Amino acid sequence: MDWQDKKILIIGLARSGMAAIRLLRHVGARNITLVEEKAIDNKEVLEEMGVEVCAQSPEVFARDFDIVIKNPGVSPTKDFILDLKERNIPVITEVELAYQIAKPQHYIAITGTNGKTTTTTLVYQILEKAYGNMAHVAGNIGVPLSELVLENRLDENEGHYIALELSNGQLVDIDTFHPDVATIINMTPDHIDFMGGLDAYYQSKTRIYKNMSGNDVFLLNSDDEIVKEYTKKYPPTCTVKRFSLGNENADAYYKKNHIFIEGNEILDITKVTLPGLHNIQNILIAAYACYFAGVSKEDIQDVVYNFKGVAHRIEFVREVNGVKYYNDSKATNTDATITALKSFDKNVILLVGGFEKGLSMEDVIPYLRCVKKVIGFGDAGDRIADDLVGNQKSVVQTLKDAIDYANQIAESGDIVLLSPTTSSFDQYKNFEERGNDFKRIVEEL
DSSP states (O other): OOOTTOEEEEEOOHHHHHHHHHHHHHTTOOEEEEEOSSOOTTHHHHHHTTEEEEOOOHHHHTSOOSEEEEOTTSOTTOHHHHHHHHTTOOEEEHHHHHHHHSOOOEEEEEEOSSSHHHHHHHHHHHHHHHHGGGEEEEETTSSOHHHHHHHTTTTTOOOOEEEEEOOHHHHTTOSSOOOSEEEEOOOOSOOHHHHTSHHHHHHHHHGGGTTOOEEEEEEEETTOHHHHHHHHHSOOSEEEEEEESSOTTSSEEEETTEEEETTEEEEEGGGOOOOSHHHHHHHHHHHHHHHHTTOOHHHHHHHHHTOOOOTTSSEEEEEETTEEEEEOTTOOSHHHHHHHHTTOOSOEEEEEEOSOOOOOOTTTGGGGGGEEEEEEESTTHHHHHHHHHGGGOEEOSSHHHHHHHHHHHOOTTOEEEEOOSSOOTTTSSSHHHHHHHHHHHHHTO
16 A cells, blocks of 8 residues: 555554554655544654644544554444444554555464463464564564564565464454464453443454465364354354364364374473463464474474463462462453462462452352462452452452461462452552562562
């Protein structure tokens, strides 16, 4: 596309919006309008780039634009988004923009409700082992694809390998994006208000394989009933390969501490440090995806056996007097906490609480068999702990209070697990800040 004379609207700045603007300016776009409802610190920089900066208003949205690039944090159900689409103005995300501008690359695209970041990080590290500086990671993991394309001049160079984590917000307005390999790790209820309904959320995930065909490979989780239901409802038109944690009839599967791919033993899980069956699934997916990217068994093994996990996702922090501390601050919903609890057999001291989202704890209760004590903290700590264990709970004010109390009651062999079940906004800016605080406090014990 010739971007020079296009009238372009950017909705929402943040890092992805700025990356889109910089990439557009790089390819010659001159007529860019940004609407942002929050205060902008670098407004002068944007204006020096020739960007018209506006507040969100009906007058701006009523203008004629050739294309709209929507921040993934903007709900697709907003009236102004629906109105733009009704006027046949294309609305895309920053990922789609970057894909259109870049020359052909090898994309491994990963989505799902949980496990995306761990799997994407592992895919990237395996690709980096095999392809060096031709390997990259981007997307929902924190680096906008537009930023990656600009910094590595992927508008001029082709054939790079990109591990791409995609959220539903990035997928909902995909148009031409076409990965070589893709998967939906799992699907559980989330982002219902943002998407306008659970069906819309699940359907958005299927857009990851919308443009795949022929020898492109979609990795289907044959253990996940919702994934199977929606891939049946919206069938992939490319090659489908199935993976499973128990079914030996799948194309890739896990059996007796080993992962098999296309009939060959690839990995010995006894050599892996990550806890939990869910991480075995993440490893299986990453290994299978990289198998189709042409990576050798030896490179896959070397990376997997040395992989320590991702920060804030059941991250081992430290052992103190025989007590192991794990940071799972990313567990901002109940399904993520269930995943963490399934990683341990016994002796868990569970720290829960944070911002009150009103989430029911009913689904978590059956997985408390490994838990010996629940400690609630923060605004929602009392309610969450009470819903989980009633009068067997302990409740404190802050995360530090929770760690200090856990340290007092813990015995050798115990696990202290921060897996809050909810977001952090009562006391922290985000889950990263909460997790970093957890690690700092534990290091000072």
